Amino acid sequence: MTTAELRAADREVLWHPFTQQQGWQAEDAPIIERGEGCTLYDTDGNAYLDGVSSLWCTVHGHRHPAIDAAVRAQLDRVAHTTMLGLSHPPAIELARRLLAVAPRGDRELTRVFYSDNGSTANEIALKMAFQWHKLRGDEARTRFVYLDMSYHGDTVGSVSVGGIDLFHTLFRPLLFDGLRAAAGDAADLERILRAHGDEVAAVIVEPLVQGAAGILLQPEGYLRAVRELCDRFGVLMIVDEVATGFGRTGTMFACEHEGVVPDLMSVAKGLTGGYLPLAATLATERVYEGFLGEFHEFRTFFHGHTYTGNPLACAAAIASLDVFEDEGTLAALAPKIDLLAELLAEHVAPLASVAAIRRLGFMAGIELTEFALQDRMGHRVTLAARRRGAIVRPLGDVVVLMPPLSMSPRELTRLVTITAAAIAEAT
Ligand code: PLP
Numbered sequence: 278m279t280t281a282e283l284r285a286a287d288r289e290v291l292w293h294p295f296t297q298q299q300g301w302q303a304e305d306a307p308i309i310e311r312g313e314g315c316t317l318y319d320t321d322g323n324a325y326l327d328g329v330s331s332l333w334c335t336v337h338g339h340r341h342p343a344i345d346a347a348v349r350a351q352l353d354r355v356a357h358t359t360m361l362g363l364s365h366p367p368a369i370e371l372a373r374r375l376l377a378v379a380p381r382g383d384r385e386l387t388r389v390f391y392s393d394n395g396s397t398a399n400e401i402a403l404k405m406a407f408q409w410h411k412l413r414g415d416e417a418r419t420r421f422v423y424l425d426m427s428y429h430g431d432t433v434g435s436v437s438v439g440g441i442d443l444f445h446t447l448f449r450p451l452l453f454d455g456l457r458a459a460a461g462d463a464a465d466l467e468r469i470l471r472a473h474g475d476e477v478a479a480v481i482v483e484p485l486v487q488g489a490a491g492i493l494l495q496p497e498g499y500l501r502a503v504r505e506l507c508d509r510f511g512v513l514m515i516v517d518e519v520a521t522g523f524g525r526t527g528t529m530f531a532c533e534h535e536g537v538v539p540d541l542m543s544v545a546k547g548l549t550g551g552y553l554p555l556a557a558t559l560a561t562e563r564v565y566e567g568f569l570g571e572f573h574e575f576r577t578f579f580h581g582h583t584y585t586g587n588p589l590a591c592a593a594a595i596a597s598l599d600v601f602e603d604e605g606t607l608a609a610l611a612p613k614i615d616l617l618a619e620l621l622a623e624h625v626a627p628l629a630s631v632a633a634i635r636r637l638g639f640m641a642g643i644e645l646t647e648f649a650l651q652d653r654m655g656h657r658v659t660l661a662a663r664r665r666g667a668i669v670r671p672l673g674d675v676v677v678l679m680p681p682l683s684m685s686p687r688e689l690t691r692l693v694t695i696t697a698a699a700i701a702e703a704t
Pocket of ligand 1: 428
């Protein structure tokens with residue numbers, strides 16, 4: 278099919294996520310056919326720097342030879358087999374590897390429960406926390422504390438702990454009733470736990486940086502304070518590392534910046550290097566043991582998806598962890614994080630229409646000065662960047678840069694200068 282035919286067919290049969298389809302009908306969005314390293318190519322042969330790691334998930338670039346080979350090798354064995362009543366080598370090996378790189382400190386994550394996307398990894402953590410208290414006879418702990426402007430996914434459970442009103446308010450009648458704490462404010466969390474501590478099963482947080490909120494940074498020490506408060510009030514701590522995990526903030530997991538180990542930790546996105554859908558909820562032995570008992574006691578965690586722990590995805594994830602080791606990904610990232618900060622300060626910060634730049638590691642949000650909602654300024658910047666050969670994606674009027682960790686200094690420079698030129702042109 279030609280590009281024009283593909284576009285026509287897309288408009289006829291597809292319904293895109295987080296997209297006002299009426300606007301999409303008029304947009305000539307690139308149709309991506311191929312990727313190589315940090316570059317995506319469309320059906321007309323145009324090349325674009327992937328400035329947002331597909332959707333914040335590509336780690337070592339597209340078509341990494343080691344990950345490609347691992348998926349192909351697994352394809353020659355079996356593409357899918359269930360984790361319900363059976364097991365398979367990639368799931369076992371990946372669990373061991375994940376636990377070996379998981380944050381460590383005053384407690385340890387020792388168990389891996391697979392699923393296939395970030396929302397379900399969080400959904401599972403919420404259900405585990407709820408059931409864990411119930412199994413201990415603590416029937417009253419049925420509520421969850423979440424942060425203002427939090428985002429934990431789009432399923433009904435994860436939306437229940439979502440604090441972005443634009444996405445979440447509409448669905449309130451469908452949702453369970455959580456307790457919303459001011460983001461980054463430990464005193465507010467303490468106030469809520471003092472008032473409701475006995476009803477709370479868990480606190481769920483994005484560690485250090487709330488991505489979908491527009492890369493909002495929490496003050497230093499906040500995550501540690503959440504940990505201490507959870508322990509003081511007998512509440513489990515769920516850390517959502519879906520966006521921040523696998524090197525995104527400069528360490529393997531963002532929790533490590535504050536020496537915090539949660540009771541439950543969700544990972545997805547970068548887990549497979551951004552190749553295939555896979556997620557995991559990691560738990561401490563204390564949480565896991567709460568579910569043990571005789572069959573007839575029904576302490577079982579009754580949850581499991583068809584594609585949970587898919588072998589191809591597990592093989593990709595193992596290969597991605599290998600690449601972290603073989604290529605020294607995190608060590609190579611450190612100077613590139615400094616470069617990104619310098620480039621943003623030099624090219625983007627001086628622009629009149631830039632109100633703020635928020636960044637942690639390879640997550641950056643460029644907040645534009647106030648424009649009318651209908652101007653869709655963030656979106657216009659995206660279109661201008663695309664014409665110059667880079668894919669970026671806004672969150673409202675915050676232009677997000679989330680490059681693959683493998684992006685070279687030269688590519689990074691190009692990405693930031695294109696972004697700056699696009700902001701200057703569009704605003
Ligand atoms: N949690 C966080 C912090 C996220 O940023 C996202 C996705 O952007 C999710 C959960 C949801 O993950 P998924 O889109 O894989 O369901």
